[in-house]
Amino acid sequence: MSLDDQAEELASALGVDKQEVKSKLETLAEYNVPMDEAAQSVRREYGDGGSGSTVISEKQISEITPDDGNVSTTVRVLSVGKRSIQYNGERHVIFEGELADETEKISYTAWEDFGLEAGETLAIGNAGVREWEGNPELNLGESTDIERVETELSVPYDIGGESTLETLEPGDRGVTVEVTVIECESKTIDGRDGETEILSGVLGDETARLPFTDWEPRPAVAEGNSIRIEDTFVREFRGAPSVNISEFSTVTELEHSISVAKSAPRKQIGDAVASGGLFDVEVVGNIVAVRDGSGLIERCPECGRVIQNGQCRAHGEVDGEDDLRVKAILDDGTGTLTAVLDKELTAEIYGGGLDKAREHARDAMNREVVADAIRQSIVGREYRVRGSLSVDEYGANLDATAFESYEVDPAEQATVLLTEVQS
Numbered sequence: 001m002s003l004d005d006q007a008e009e010l011a012s013a014l015g016v017d018k019q020e021v022k023s024k025l026e027t028l029a030e031y032n033v034p035m036d037e038a039a040q041s042v043r044r045e046y047g048d049g050g051s052g053s054t055v056i057s058e059k060q061i062s063e064i065t066p067d068d069g070n071v072s073t074t075v076r077v078l079s080v081g082k083r084s085i086q087y088n089g090e091r092h093v094i095f096e097g098e099l100a101d102e103t104e105k106i107s108y109t110a111w112e113d114f115g116l117e118a119g120e121t122l123a124i125g126n127a128g129v130r131e132w133e134g135n136p137e138l139n140l141g142e143s144t145d146i147e148r149v150e151t152e153l154s155v156p157y158d159i160g161g162e163s164t165l166e167t168l169e170p171g172d173r174g175v176t177v178e179v180t181v182i183e184c185e186s187k188t189i190d191g192r193d194g195e196t197e198i199l200s201g202v203l204g205d206e207t208a209r210l211p212f213t214d215w216e217p218r219p220a221v222a223e224g225n226s227i228r229i230e231d232t233f234v235r236e237f238r239g240a241p242s243v244n245i246s247e248f249s250t251v252t253e254l255e256h257s258i259s260v261a262k263s264a265p266r267k268q269i270g271d272a273v274a275s276g277g278l279f280d281v282e283v284v285g286n287i288v289a290v291r292d293g294s295g296l297i298e299r300c301p302e303c304g305r306v307i308q309n310g311q312c313r314a315h316g317e318v319d320g321e322d323d324l325r326v327k328a329i330l331d332d333g334t335g336t337l338t339a340v341l342d343k344e345l346t347a348e349i350y351g352g353g354l355d356k357a358r359e360h361a362r363d364a365m366n367r368e369v370v371a372d373a374i375r376q377s378i379v380g381r382e383y384r385v386r387g388s389l390s391v392d393e394y395g396a397n398l399d400a401t402a403f404e405s406y407e408v409d410p411a412e413q414a415t416v417l418l419t420e421v422q423s
C-alpha cells in the first residue's frame with residue numbers, strides 16, 4: 001500500500017484530516033520506521049490503541065518500554081538539540097536530546113517547539129513511545145501536554161550535554177564540547193540546494209580526537225583554534241563517531257587553549273573491533289601474516305583501486321601506477337585486525353622507497369620479492385600500531401598513522417625483575 005493510500009485509510013478510520021496523518025507518516029518514514037509500525041504509532045497518537053483503551057499511564061523512565069503506546073512522566077531535561085530535517089522538499093525544525101528521572105534517562109524528539117531548556121523539570125502528559133535502535137524513545141507532539149514543575153527533580157546525570165570526545169557515541173544530540181581544531185579544510189559538496197561549502201577535519205581534547213563536519217562554515221572553526229561548540233549532534237562516519245556542527249550550533253572561540261591528547265587510547269584488539277570502529281586508537285600485537293596485495297603494487301590511475309594484470313574492476317585495461325603498501329594481520333590474543341600501511345610507513349619497514357622496490361623487482365624479475373622481504377622482517381614480531389579503525393563487510397581494517405616495533409625497554413624490564421627478586 002502506498003503512503004498516500006495508507007494515510008487515506010487511517011484518516012477515515014480515525015476521523016481526522018488526511019493531510020495531517022500523511023505528514024506524520026512521512027516523518028516516521030524519514031526515520032526509517034516501517035510502514036506498519038508508523039501506522040500503529042499514528043493510531044496510538046490519536047488514542048486508538050486497538051484495545052479501545054485510551055488510559056495513559058504515569059510511569060518512571062525505567063518502566064517505559066517500546067511496547068508502551070503513550071505515557072505520562074515527570075522528568076528533568078538533560079539536553080536540548082535543535083535540528084532541521086527535510087521531507088517533501090519542506091524544512092522542519094525538530095528538537096532532540098535526553099530526559100531523565102531518578103531511575104534512568106531516555107532520548108526524546110519534540111516535533112513542536114515547546115521552548116525546552118536543559119535543567120528544567122517537566123510534567124509530560126501523553127508522550128508517544130517509539131522504538132529507536134532497540135530502546136524506547138519519547139515523542140513529544142501536538143497531543144502532548146507539557147507543564148513546568150517548580151520543585152526540581154534531582155537526577156544522577158550531568159545536565160547541559162557537556163561531554164568529552166572519548167564518551168561521544170553516534171546518535172548523541174544536543175552535546176557541548178570544548179576542543180582544539182587540529183585539522184580543517186574547506187570542501188565543496190553537492191547539497192540539496194546545489195553546491196555548498198562545508199568544513200571538515202579533526203577535533204581534539206584531552207581524551208581523544210574525532211572527525212567533524214561544519215555544515216555552516218564559520219571563521220572560529222580554524223586550525224589551531226580552541227573553541228566551545230554548543231548543540232552539536234554525533235553521527236557515524238566509517239563506523240566511528242563524527243561531530244556535526246549544524247546551523248543551530250553555537251561556536252565560541254575560547255580564551256584558554258584546550259590541550260590535545262598526544263597518544264591515542266590503547267585498546268585490546270577484541271574490544272576495538274567489537275566497538276564497530278574508532279577514529280584514533282592504538283593497539284599492540286604480533287604480526288602473524290602479511291596478506292596478498294602487499295609490497296610493490298599497481299593502482300588504477302582513474303580510481304586508485306589496486307589492480308591485477310593491468311585490469312581495473314571499474315575501468316578495464318589501464319596503465320597502472322606503482323605504489324607501496326602493506327596489509328599485515330595483527331593478533332594480540334583477544335582478536336585480529338588488518339593493519340594497512342601507506343607508502344611512507346611501508347618504505348620505513350622495507351628500508352627504501354619506490355625506486356629501490358622497482359630495482360629489486362627488476363633484478364629478481366618478480367614483483368613479489370618486495371612483499372617477501374617485508375614479510376621476513378616483520379612477521380613474528382610485536383608492533384604498536386596507531387590509526388583509524390573501520391569495521392565493515394571487508395573486515396576490521398586499521399589505517400595506520402604510526403607503526404613501531406614494540407619491545408619492552410630492557411632497563412625497565414631489569415627494574416621489574418630486580419623488584420621481584422628483592423621482594
Ligand SMILES: [Zn+2]
Pocket residue numbers: 300301302303304305312313314315316
Ligand atoms: Zn579504476
